[in-house]
Amino acid sequence: MKNPMRVLWIILGFVALGLGCVGTVLPILPTVPFLLLALFCFAKGSERLHTWFLGTKLYKKHLATYVKKEGMTLKTKLGIIIPVTIVMGIGFALMGRVPVGRIILAIVWVAHIIYFMFVVKTIPEKKEME
Numbered sequence: 001m002k003n004p005m006r007v008l009w010i011i012l013g014f015v016a017l018g019l020g021c022v023g024t025v026l027p028i029l030p031t032v033p034f035l036l037l038a039l040f041c042f043a044k045g046s047e048r049l050h051t052w053f054l055g056t057k058l059y060k061k062h063l064a065t066y067v068k069k070e071g072m073t074l075k076t077k078l079g080i081i082i083p084v085t086i087v088m089g090i091g092f093a094l095m096g097r098v099p100v101g102r103i104i105l106a107i108v109w110v111a112h113i114i115y116f117m118f119v120v121k122t123i124p125e126k127k128e129m130e
Contacts, residue, residue, distance in 0.1 A: 009045030013038045030083045071121030
């Protein structure tokens, strides 16, 4: 019988991959965090799935430059910042009677913006030749 933790990592990896794929067409769902989670889960669960995922267009388009610490395109950054801002804005609005929650959410949101705008390098879009 396979190691149950490996199976759990693989299942979680496929769930994250599915959500990341949905995020590529649904602007409210962030793509990159789910793909990073899938990458991590596949690395923990299966060397073969991890290697397969590294070879996909999805990985190469959305994660490869970030993982190599080269940076992200402005389009990718905005694809993360905008949905997260919307979701956090909804959370902020719903926490009207929880001032501590609003403060924490605001701090996380500001840190998120600072990280993606000033820490992660912005790289130019690559033109795909097919």
